[in-house]
Amino acid sequence: MKRLLLFAAAALCLALPAACTDGPGGVATTPAAIADTTKADEFALGALELSYKGARLACEVLVDAGKIKGDDAVHFGQLNDTAKARLDLARRAYDAANSTNLAAALIEAQAVVSELYQLADAKAKDAPNG
């Protein structure tokens, strides 16, 4: 699963520079224009959305199995809220076609999503039947 998150991070790294590359013939020369004519931003945000989905599903499986409860659940809840808030920031940058803000927001969001997943991964390994 860590490879999944690494893959997502790599996807973000690959997608974002592409969004800042001028196309031949001067078709699109500003970040907003490029964002409107390429799929790079969709690709980058999609990778983040999938990362969050993987992390939250991992948490949900553990909650359903009774592996997360009490104070742990509070901590997971805080991380889930933070991850979603960062995801929402990335979405707003995407909606505004602001590739510069999107790049920063994606990196920040990915960090929290990775933390959420890594915590779930550690909890799964700790659990007797995880």
Added chain:
Amino acid sequence: MGNLVALLLALLDLVGPIIARSPEFIQLYEQFVKLLDKDTDQAEARSALEALRDENDAGYLRLRQKLLDASLR
């Protein structure tokens, strides 16, 4: 193409205990990236992203409630 995206997203849900099934999950990931990278036009990519956003919004709220309930145990 919309049906394919829906299928992929449904499959993600069916992967089950994903921590133990990461290869399948990674494969779905790669399929999704291919979908966005190759033959899909921007409108289709946006549509796929929109579906994923909706799903994550609902999933976030569901997990939030489950964690809240679990915190009381």
